[in-house]
Amino acid sequence: xxxxxxxxxxxxxxxxxxxxxxxxxxxxxxxxxxxxxxxxxxxxxxxxxxxxxxxxxxxxxxxxxxxxxxxxxxxxxxxxxxxxxxxxxxxxxxxxxxxxxxxxxxxxxxxxxxxxxxxxxxxxxxxxxxxxxxxxxxxxxxxxxxxxxxxxxxxxxxxxxxxxxxxxxxxxxxxxxxxxxxxxxxxxxxxxxxxxxxxxxxxxxxxxxxxxxxxxxxxxxxxxxxxxxxxxxxxxxxxxxxxxxxxxxxxxxxxxxxxxxxxxxxxxxxxxxxxxxxxxxxxxxxxxxxxxxxxxx
Amino acid sequence: xxxxxxxxxxxxxxxxxxxxxxxxxxxxxxxxxxxxxxxxxxxxxxxxxxxxxxxxxxxxxxxxxxxxxxxxxxxxxxxxxxxxxxxxxxxxxxxxxxxxxxxxxxxxxxxxxxxxxxxxxxxxxxxxxxxxxxxxxxxxxxxxxxxxxxxxxxxxxxxxxxxxxxxxxxxxxxxxxxxxxxxxxxxxxxxxxxxxxxxxxxxxxxxxxxxxxxxxxxxxxxxxxxxxxxxxxxxxxxxxxxxxxxxxxxxxxxxxxxxxxxxxxxxxxxxxxxxxxxxxxxxxxxxxxxxxxxxxxxxxxxxxxxxxxxxxxxxxxxxxxxxxxxxxxx
Numbered sequence: 001x002x003x004x005x006x007x008x009x010x011x012x013x014x015x016x017x018x019x020x021x022x023x024x025x026x027x028x029x030x031x032x033x034x035x036x037x038x039x040x041x042x043x044x045x046x047x048x049x050x051x052x053x054x055x056x057x058x059x060x061x062x063x064x065x066x067x068x069x070x071x072x073x074x075x076x077x078x079x080x081x082x083x084x085x086x087x088x089x090x091x092x093x094x095x096x097x098x099x100x101x102x103x104x105x106x107x108x109x110x111x112x113x114x115x116x117x118x119x120x121x122x123x124x125x126x127x128x129x130x131x132x133x134x135x136x137x138x139x140x141x142x143x144x145x146x147x148x149x150x151x152x153x154x155x156x157x158x159x160x161x162x163x164x165x166x167x168x169x170x171x172x173x174x175x176x177x178x179x180x181x182x183x184x185x186x187x188x189x190x191x192x193x194x195x196x197x198x199x200x201x202x203x204x205x206x207x208x209x210x211x212x213x214x215x216x217x218x219x220x221x222x223x224x225x226x227x228x229x230x231x232x233x234x235x236x237x238x239x240x241x242x243x244x245x246x247x248x249x250x251x252x253x254x255x256x257x258x259x260x261x262x263x264x265x266x267x268x269x270x271x272x273x274x275x276x277x278x279x280x281x282x283x284x285x286x287x288x289x290x291x292x293x294x295x296x297x
Numbered sequence: 298x299x300x301x302x303x304x305x306x307x308x309x310x311x312x313x314x315x316x317x318x319x320x321x322x323x324x325x326x327x328x329x330x331x332x333x334x335x336x337x338x339x340x341x342x343x344x345x346x347x348x349x350x351x352x353x354x355x356x357x358x359x360x361x362x363x364x365x366x367x368x369x370x371x372x373x374x375x376x377x378x379x380x381x382x383x384x385x386x387x388x389x390x391x392x393x394x395x396x397x398x399x400x401x402x403x404x405x406x407x408x409x410x411x412x413x414x415x416x417x418x419x420x421x422x423x424x425x426x427x428x429x430x431x432x433x434x435x436x437x438x439x440x441x442x443x444x445x446x447x448x449x450x451x452x453x454x455x456x457x458x459x460x461x462x463x464x465x466x467x468x469x470x471x472x473x474x475x476x477x478x479x480x481x482x483x484x485x486x487x488x489x490x491x492x493x494x495x496x497x498x499x500x501x502x503x504x505x506x507x508x509x510x511x512x513x514x515x516x517x518x519x520x521x522x523x524x525x526x527x528x529x530x531x532x533x534x535x536x537x538x539x540x541x542x543x544x545x546x547x548x549x550x551x552x553x554x555x556x557x558x559x560x561x562x563x564x565x566x567x568x569x570x571x572x573x574x575x576x577x578x579x580x581x582x583x584x585x586x587x588x589x590x591x592x593x594x595x596x597x598x599x600x601x602x603x604x605x606x607x608x609x610x611x612x613x614x615x616x617x618x619x620x621x622x623x624x625x626x627x
């Protein structure tokens with residue numbers, strides 16, 4: 001026999017220990033305590049947002065001018081604001097706004113940025129030049145300033161703030177994906193795919209895109225944190241959610257004149273922003289450790 | 298061996314004529330083209346159906362670029378490649394994709410040529426899906442059969458590439474190339490990333506497959522002894538050109554070109570008593586961006602003459618089935 005009976009002495013494993021790249025990543029992620037805390041915070045806020053109507057003791061719009069600027073007490077856990085609205089209820093409902101803005105604006109940025117980045121990276125040449133210069137121009141403006149300009153043009157509303165934040169973050173994802181595609185394009189398995197006679201569309205969808213997902217997820221998680229801060233900043237400037245929407249940034253700006261007399265009016269919205277952002281940042285860092293090959297040893 | 302097989306052996310499957318692949322050198326802010334790297338510069342050869350044709354040379358001599366240009370994985374700058382009677386150099390991309398069924402490639406690094414996010418079952422089934430071959434059940438059957446042919450078992454199908462050793466991965470890569478029952482396989486250094494003990498296993502597998510499936514190989518390597526073992530005819534490349542081409546026996550037995558002679562003298566002999574005269578070349582390989590005029594080898598050739606600096610030698614027959622591009626023999 002010219003062919004040595006190949007090293008097949010190992011019996012088929014009865015309990016299939018198939019370790020996919022994703023399940024490997026999850027195993028690594030679970031071992032990272034900080035990342036799990038981040039995940040816990042995020043899950044906590046998602047639950048609050050989902051259960052808002054049952055958690056909030058008051059209507060977030062309900063004013064009680066007899067109970068203005070009350071310190072936290074048994075009835076109003078986080079106190080009341082200058083119009084006598086229950087801050088706890090407003091924060092609970094505000095969670096919905098912040099998470100909604102964070103997730104949907106980042107999804108929008110990912111969708112547009114990934115598309116542009118893949119096209120620029122894979123096709124190169126003048127397509128790449130045009131798209132990359134567009135990203136450069138967008139990145140030349142400070143993020144919040146650009147968002148302010150966009151909202152000013154579209155008119156202040158929560159939806160327009162969301163669109164503005166999405167636009168501002170498109171080049172972040174676009175450049176990330178482009179860079180990843182540039183390196184993937186040179187991979188031998190992409191050449192192999194071409195040599196098998198695959199169309200570009202199939203190569204992009206089945207081979208390049210799945211390999212870009214890791215960095216996109218990492219950046220997306222961190223991007224949600226940025227988007228929440230930007231939404232709060234726009235709200236603070238009066239360019240985001242309109243009253244009486246309980247947007248956290250808006251709550252901060254509405255109450256900042258009472259910061260000495262009634263510090264709880266700014267403390268709790270501020271803490272909420274900090275805590276969600278911290279959660280997404282911790283989780284994003286943890287995901288980077290397991291999904292981003294550059295960090296792997 | 299029957300006469301019909303002999304007949305088949307004579308038939309040309311792949312014909313390469315004056316193949317050139319140049320890469321532009323861009324420089325400056327405007328990325329203007331300021332020069333060319335002539336990676337492959339006027340290479341011609343023919344591969345007969347059923348044979349193993351070897352291409353050897355040092356790294357950077359353009360042998361891999363030649364292999365990829367043959368399949369148009371890199372667009373050649375000039376020249377013609379005829380495969381099975383069809384000119385593939387001018388072919389539009391749709392018909393080229395269809396033709397890719399018949400010509401496959403095996404890559405050097407089995408850790409890079411398999412998509413790390415795909416299970417083996419998907420890697421092997423994908424070629425069939427792309428070319429619309431068979432129904433799901435038939436495809437799975439074929440995957441299992443080919444996997445067995447290369448010496449792996451069906452229970453490994455749901456694993457990912459990183460769960461295999463280098464040799465096993467190269468078997469998977471070979472299986473992938475076999476899925477479409479190709480006529481030609483371009484093997485670009487298929488064993489040089491593997492341990493020596495695994496190398497012979499893979500080479501034997503490829504040899505067996507050739508007999509079973511009537512494959513034709515273009516085998517690219519820098520290892521002279523591997524090529525001697527595996528191929529019937531061998532081309533020696535230097536700086537983008539073929540300097541010598543011939544049957545294995547006469548090329549290894551009586552190398553004509555001074556470069557081939559030097560290359561062969563560098564192969565260590567397994568016999569410690571053998572007295573071998575080692576030819577040591579002076580200098581470095583010139584840059585292919587700035588290749589010498591005339592014979593590209595004249596800057597290092599111990600026997601260089603005046604004509605070598607001026608005139609580019611062409612491949613000429615020196616004996617039956619043995620050609621060399623050297624002014625010493627014209």
